Amino acid sequence: MPHQNSPKLAFCCPTIDAQPWADAMAKALPEAQIQIWPDCTEQADYAITWAPTQAFFDAQPQLKAVFALGAGVDGLLKLRLPESLAVVRIEDGGMAAQMQDYVTHALLRHVRRFDQYAQDIRAGKWIQYPAQDHASFPVGILGLGELGSKIAERVRDIGFPVVGWSKSPKTMEGIRCFSGEELYKFLSMSRVLVCALPLTPHTQDILNEQHLSLLKPGAYLINIARGAHLVEEDLLKLLASGHMAGACLDVMRTEPAPANHPFRSHPQITLTPHISAMTLLAPSIAQISQKIMSLRNGQAITGVIQRGRGY
Numbered sequence: 001m002p003h004q005n006s007p008k009l010a011f012c013c014p015t016i017d018a019q020p021w022a023d024a025m026a027k028a029l030p031e032a033q034i035q036i037w038p039d040c041t042e043q044a045d046y047a048i049t050w051a052p053t054q055a056f057f058d059a060q061p062q063l064k065a066v067f068a069l070g071a072g073v074d075g076l077l078k079l080r081l082p083e084s085l086a087v088v089r090i091e092d093g094g095m096a097a098q099m100q101d102y103v104t105h106a107l108l109r110h111v112r113r114f115d116q117y118a119q120d121i122r123a124g125k126w127i128q129y130p131a132q133d134h135a136s137f138p139v140g141i142l143g144l145g146e147l148g149s150k151i152a153e154r155v156r157d158i159g160f161p162v163v164g165w166s167k168s169p170k171t172m173e174g175i176r177c178f179s180g181e182e183l184y185k186f187l188s189m190s191r192v193l194v195c196a197l198p199l200t201p202h203t204q205d206i207l208n209e210q211h212l213s214l215l216k217p218g219a220y221l222i223n224i225a226r227g228a229h230l231v232e233e234d235l236l237k238l239l240a241s242g243h244m245a246g247a248c249l250d251v252m253r254t255e256p257a258p259a260n261h262p263f264r265s266h267p268q269i270t271l272t273p274h275i276s277a278m279t280l281l282a283p284s285i286a287q288i289s290q291k292i293m294s295l296r297n298g299q300a301i302t303g304v305i306q307r308g309r310g311y
């Protein structure tokens with residue numbers, strides 16, 4: 001039963017139905033008072049958000065922490081937020097497993113030429129192409145954070161050579177890790193490039209002609225991060241020149257992709273509508289409710305964004 005001292009929570013998720021999330025939170029934290037924006041009559045201590053609006057934060061100046069119902073917080077950090085407000089992301093929450101599946105599927109589909117065979121069969125052909133071995137497709141994972149490192153492990157475990165790049169140095173078993181200034185070296189060793197970076201001013205447009213040209217010939221791009229990492233015209237140019245063999249993109253600069261966007265009908269591009277990892281209700285609510293309890297007990301929590309670096 002909520003009482004005077006119970007935590008006050010507000011959900012601000014204007015593009016989805018927040019009710020099931022609020023119901024799950026009410027079960028996880030029975031003592032909490034829960035409101036859903038815009039029907040908030042009280043000042044909340046904690047916010048749980050998905051694509052929140054500036055109006056919400058302007059109306060809720062007493063928030064102590066905001067929990068994003070996602071891994072990427074670039075959209076949230078574009079808003080004007082009080083300096084002292086802790087911004088917390090979902091840490092894995094079932095997303096890594098989905099991304100591992102997405103990337104391995106895209107990778108194997110490309111290596112086993114499933115798109116080519118599908119096109120051939122539809123065109124009335126019956127051609128067997130030579131087998132391609134995993135060793136010929138070294139995979140570079142750009143970003144070795146919470147999600148990127150799990151993807152790197154899965155790709156390594158199914159037998160591909162894997163290299164990784166992160167801003168600061170990392171070590172991972174069986175994976176050659178590069179960092180910082182070694183980006184060029186990393187790119188030149190990769191034939192398949194998987195982008196799992198956070199979107200920050202430093203990483204925006206990182207998938208550009210200069211960088212993609214450094215990949216091994218016949219390169220393939222898998223972008224599961226943000227559309228703004230990719231300079232779209234540069235990809236089209238490199239596909240036309242034959243340097244790149246294709247791309248599988250889960251994210252676009254504009255979502256939904258405009259009806260006449262050239263990526264939609266490009267035979268070498270596979271598009272999916274930002275589904276590589278959906279936030280799962282149960283593990284996410286369990287994680288957030290646990291963190292709210294820790295904060296109320298004065299304990300430190302993980303997953304807090306360093307606002308200055310943007311992730």
Ligand code: GLV
Pocket residue numbers: 069070071072073279
């Ligand atoms: C989805 O894109 C997320 O950031 O979780």
